[in-house]
Every structure is written in C-alpha cells, then in structure tokens.
Amino acid sequence: MTETNSGASRDAIEFHYDMPADFFALWLGKSMTYTAARFTRSDMTLDEAQADKINYHLDAAGVEKGHRMLDIGCGWGTLLKSAVELRGAGSAHGLTLSPLQQKYISSLGLPNVSAALESYEHHHPEEPYDSIVSVGAFEHFVKPGMTREERLDVYSELFRRCAEWLTRDGRLSLQTMTWGDAGQVERDMNRIHEIFPESDLPEIAEVVEAAHPHLELMSMENRPEDYGTTLAEWAKGLRANREQAIDIVGEERFKFYLDSCVGGSLLYRRRRFYLCRFVFRRRGR
Numbered sequence: 001m002t003e004t005n006s007g008a009s010r011d012a013i014e015f016h017y018d019m020p021a022d023f024f025a026l027w028l029g030k031s032m033t034y035t036a037a038r039f040t041r042s043d044m045t046l047d048e049a050q051a052d053k054i055n056y057h058l059d060a061a062g063v064e065k066g067h068r069m070l071d072i073g074c075g076w077g078t079l080l081k082s083a084v085e086l087r088g089a090g091s092a093h094g095l096t097l098s099p100l101q102q103k104y105i106s107s108l109g110l111p112n113v114s115a116a117l118e119s120y121e122h123h124h125p126e127e128p129y130d131s132i133v134s135v136g137a138f139e140h141f142v143k144p145g146m147t148r149e150e151r152l153d154v155y156s157e158l159f160r161r162c163a164e165w166l167t168r169d170g171r172l173s174l175q176t177m178t179w180g181d182a183g184q185v186e187r188d189m190n191r192i193h194e195i196f197p198e199s200d201l202p203e204i205a206e207v208v209e210a211a212h213p214h215l216e217l218m219s220m221e222n223r224p225e226d227y228g229t230t231l232a233e234w235a236k237g238l239r240a241n242r243e244q245a246i247d248i249v250g251e252e253r254f255k256f257y258l259d260s261c262v263g264g265s266l267l268y269r270r271r272r273f274y275l276c277r278f279v280f281r282r283r284g285r
C-alpha cells in the first residue's frame with residue numbers, strides 16, 4: 001500500500017524522486033545513492049565516501065552472512081545489493097514510495113534482493129529481520145505544521161514497529177537530516193518544504209526521545225560537513241553534465257536540482273542543518 005497516514009504522500013515523493021534513473025546516474029556517482037556520503041578522510045572522492053557510508057550502515061546494522069535485512073526508503077537499491085554482495089545477506093528487502101525506483105530495482109534482477117512499493121506504515125513482514133537500515137527517508141515521515149506531540153507519536157510508532165520486526169539481537173542503523181543551528185525565522189524562510197513537499201525534518205532530541213521506549217541507543221554521530229561536501233560534489237556533477245541532464249528532465253528541473261544542491265551545501269556548512277547517524281538495538285534482549 002502506498003498511501004501514507006502521516007508523512008509525505010506518494011505524489012509528493014514522486015514529485016522529487018520520479019525522474020528517470022539515467023538523470024540521477026549523471027551526477028550521483030557510482031553508488032547511485034541520494035544521501036550524504038561519509039567523508040572520513042580529507043582526500044576522499046565522492047565514490048570512496050559513498051562506499052564508506054554503505055559499509056558504515058552494513059556494520060552498524062550488523063549485516064552478516066545469511067541475515068535478513070530491511071531497507072526503509074531504499075532508493076535505487078544500492079544498500080540492498082551491497083548487503084547481499086558484500087556481506088552475503090540471505091535476503092535484502094526494500095520499501096519505497098517511488099514507482100520508478102521500485103521498477104529500477106526489479107529490472108536489475110538481483111538474486112535475494114526485492115523491493116516493494118509500500119509505506120513502512122503498511123509493512124507486515126512474515127519473519128523478523130536481523131538488520132534494518134533507513135537512510136534519508138525519516139525526513140519524509142512527518143508533514144510541516146504538525147505539533148511536537150504529533151511528530152513524536154509518528155516517530156515513536158515507527159520505532160515501535162522496528163523493534164517488533166527485529167530479532168532479539170537485531171539492530172537499526174538510521175541516517176537522517178535534522179534541524180540544526182537555525183532560529184525560527186530561518187526555518188520559516190527555508191525552501192526545504194518546496195524541495196521536499198509535505199516533509200519536515202526532526203530535531204535530534206525528538207529522534208532520541210521517540211526511540212527510547214522501544215530501542216536502545218548504541219551510538220550517534222553528527223557530521224553536517226558530510227552533506228556539505230556531498231551536495232557540492234553533486235552540484236559539480238550536474239554542471240559537468242548540464243546538456244545531457246537538460247535533455248532528460250528539461251531546464252527548469254535541472255535548475256531545481258542544481259539550486260537545491262548549491263543552497264543545501266551552504267546551509268550544511270553553516271550547520272543550519274545537521275546530518276545524523278543513529279545506531280539502535282532492541283531493548284529487552
């Protein structure tokens with residue numbers, strides 16, 4: 001089921017993500033992931049930093065040979081493929097609200113990899129998962145204008161579900177943008193709601209508070225500079241492939257993505273947004 005109860009609707013997700021995969025492939029780099037890379041050395045390329053992020057999440061979620069992994073908001077399936085090919089996972093299942101992403105993953109025909117056009121709110125696994133990852137989807141789970149209490153209810157229900165779906169030793173690795181060092185005026189003026197319609201960012205404190213009854217926080221890192229650099233690299237890629245990109249999506253959409261990357265990069269560098277990676281495990285083990 002693709003209707004959502006609380007966050008961005010399927011139409012809102014399609015608005016941002018349902019461009020041909022060929023367009024995103026021009027500027028996202030080899031990893032074909034649309035979230036912050038992890039630049040742990042100053043001389044890293046975008047592709048190296050994306051590989052670092054992928055390995056970080058597979059380690060953090062404890063993905064091992066034969067394991068079952070779920071990816072909530074799986075994009076074009078890179079973490080699913082990596083779980084199977086790099087760690088020998090027995091099955092890797094992804095959820096997305098983007099029909100083009102789901103078709104793209106199915107067209108790859110990867111063994112032990114599957115993807116469903118389904119919101120996490122309607123997911124009912126037949127067996128528990130050893131690992132859950134969610135990278136850059138949490139930003140879509142609440143709408144602008146919701147009260148703190150309403151947001152906490154949505155986040156808490158997500159974490160309750162994750163705890164229910166995990167095996168006794170199971171872990172969740174979650175990457176999300178959060179609001180950073182930005183006052184109310186800056187938040188009100190921000191274009192994030194135009195770039196990602198019907199979506200709003202969490203506060204770090206909301207993530208921790210909502211997860212606490214269901215999951216134990218094992219570690220957390222906040223590296224806004226990772227997104228500052230990633231977005232600057234994407235902007236370079238878009239500019240370098242300008243003509244081809246415009247052929248695929250047109251001038252207006254090209255400008256939309258380029259402006260989002262340039263503007264976003266500056267905001268991360270000024271720490272107006274944070275980029276957080278949380279690792280949780282089930283409580284009551």
Ligand SMILES: C[S@@+](CC[C@H](N)C(=O)[O-])C[C@H]1O[C@@H](n2cnc3c(N)ncnc32)[C@H](O)[C@@H]1O
Pocket residue numbers: 004007008013017032033034035072073074075076095096097098101118119120121134135136137140141
């Ligand atoms: C920024 S993309 C990140 C994709 C991928 N994780 C990556 O790192 O490239 C956000 C993803 O979240 C998915 N998404 C948004 N809301 C969702 C929901 N309610 N349930 C499942 N997936 C959702 C979108 O369809 C999209 O695949």
